[in-house]
Amino acid sequence: MTDSHESVESALKLVYGFRSTQVTYVVAKLGLADQLADGPLTAIELASRVNVKPENLGRVLRLAAFFGVVAEVPGERFELTSLGRMLGTDAAGSIKATAIMLGEEHYGAWGSLLHSVKTSEPAFEHVYGAPFFDYMAAHPDVQATFDAAMSAGMDVMLESLGDAYDFSGSRLVVDVGGGNGSVAAMILKRHPQLEAVIYDQAQVLAAAESYLTAAGVRSQCRLVPGNFFESVPEGGDAYVLSNIVHDWDDERALRILRNCRAAMAPDAVVLLLEAVLPEHGSPSVAAMADVNMMVLLTGRERTEKQYAALLEAAGLRLSKVTPIWARESLIEARPL
Numbered sequence: 495m496t497d498s499h500e501s502v503e504s505a506l507k508l509v510y511g512f513r514s515t516q517v518t519y520v521v522a523k524l525g526l527a528d529q530l531a532d533g534p535l536t537a538i539e540l541a542s543r544v545n546v547k548p549e550n551l552g553r554v555l556r557l558a559a560f561f562g563v564v565a566e567v568p569g570e571r572f573e574l575t576s577l578g579r580m581l582g583t584d585a586a587g588s589i590k591a592t593a594i595m596l597g598e599e600h601y602g603a604w605g606s607l608l609h610s611v612k613t614s615e616p617a618f619e620h621v622y623g624a625p626f627f628d629y630m631a632a633h634p635d636v637q638a639t640f641d642a643a644m645s646a647g648m649d650v651m652l653e654s655l656g657d658a659y660d661f662s663g664s665r666l667v668v669d670v671g672g673g674n675g676s677v678a679a680m681i682l683k684r685h686p687q688l689e690a691v692i693y694d695q696a697q698v699l700a701a702a703e704s705y706l707t708a709a710g711v712r713s714q715c716r717l718v719p720g721n722f723f724e725s726v727p728e729g730g731d732a733y734v735l736s737n738i739v740h741d742w743d744d745e746r747a748l749r750i751l752r753n754c755r756a757a758m759a760p761d762a763v764v765l766l767l768e769a770v771l772p773e774h775g776s777p778s779v780a781a782m783a784d785v786n787m788m789v790l791l792t793g794r795e796r797t798e799k800q801y802a803a804l805l806e807a808a809g810l811r812l813s814k815v816t817p818i819w820a821r822e823s824l825i826e827a828r829p830l
């Protein structure tokens with residue numbers, strides 16, 4: 495292939511990106527990886543198991559084979575590849591919930607990215623008629639997929655968090671906007687002496703109840719419903735905010751941080767887990783999360799300087815930033 499062919503191929507791969515999102519979505523939504531777990535099947539066999547039309551399913555599976563999700567084997571059968579296995583419900587590091595979440599509301603909202611650019615409004619609200627978290631509160635199935643997707647594939651990141659901060663001197667961790675409790679569960683498993691408060695909206699705490707029970711740490715946790723714009727539970731010596739501050743514009747992010755500052759003792763710590771944007775001039779995967787915050791919410795990813803300024807306005811001093819994973823960093827802050 496000549497250079498110009500290669501650049502056309504790369505350019506086309508870029509603009510056709512949405513097709514791989516929708517093909518992996520269909521595989522995930524129909525549970526095809528689970529059906530193929532015991533061995534290859536034809537499109538007709540698969541279609542009858544998941545109650546769809548075999549002709550079109552077969553054609554989509556051939557595209558899934560092009561993307562490396564399945565492979566075609568003799569007898570017009572399809573078998574799972576190692577990539578496809580990650581779309582299985584019980585696969586280690588399963589990305590099934592992520593593929594469903596991205597193929598549904600995220601896909602719909604990103605389809606109106608141009609709206610966000612023209613108006614500075616979240617595309618999500620324009621398309622779905624309600625703010626992101628309010629919409630999920632009214633759609634429990636969407637909420638459940640989101641909660642599962644938030645912890646999907648995060649084991650490696652969570653282990654790195656456990657290495658990056660020593661919780662052995664802490665007694666009570668408050669996981670602010672703790673979601674299904676996966677971050678708290680990792681910390682509690684490493685430190686059985688610790689207790690944790692999982693603080694989130696009431697409708698999210700059901701997911702935390704089952705996740706923490708399955709993780710064997712439920713007895714070390716209190717599940718507290720509430721609104722972090724109003725207050726945050728007192729008494730913690732570590733306030734963990736994992737992917738919280740980036741959801742909000744500066745004004746609302748400040749309200750959350752000020753509430754943490756008001757609740758914490760002078761020797762307590764605030765631990766933010768976020769994708770830190772590099773200063774201008776270095777391409778970064780954090781830009782992906784930044785635009786996602788623009789599309790879904792009023793939030794943004796921030797540079798270290800922007801975090802330092804935001805924390806200072808909340809009465810906190812940024813004391814350390816530790817990169818802990820491909821995308822995330824741990825930002826430590828203490829009362830000024």
Ligand SMILES: C[S@@+](CC[C@H](N)C(=O)[O-])C[C@H]1O[C@@H](n2cnc3c(N)ncnc32)[C@H](O)[C@@H]1O
Nearest residue numbers: 627644671672673694695698720721722736737
């Ligand atoms: C991006 S998720 C992060 C979840 C979890 N910390 C994690 O990293 O997996 C944001 C969380 O903030 C919670 N949240 C949103 N608005 C909230 C509010 N006003 N008060 C408390 N929690 C809220 C959501 O329910 C959700 O669980």
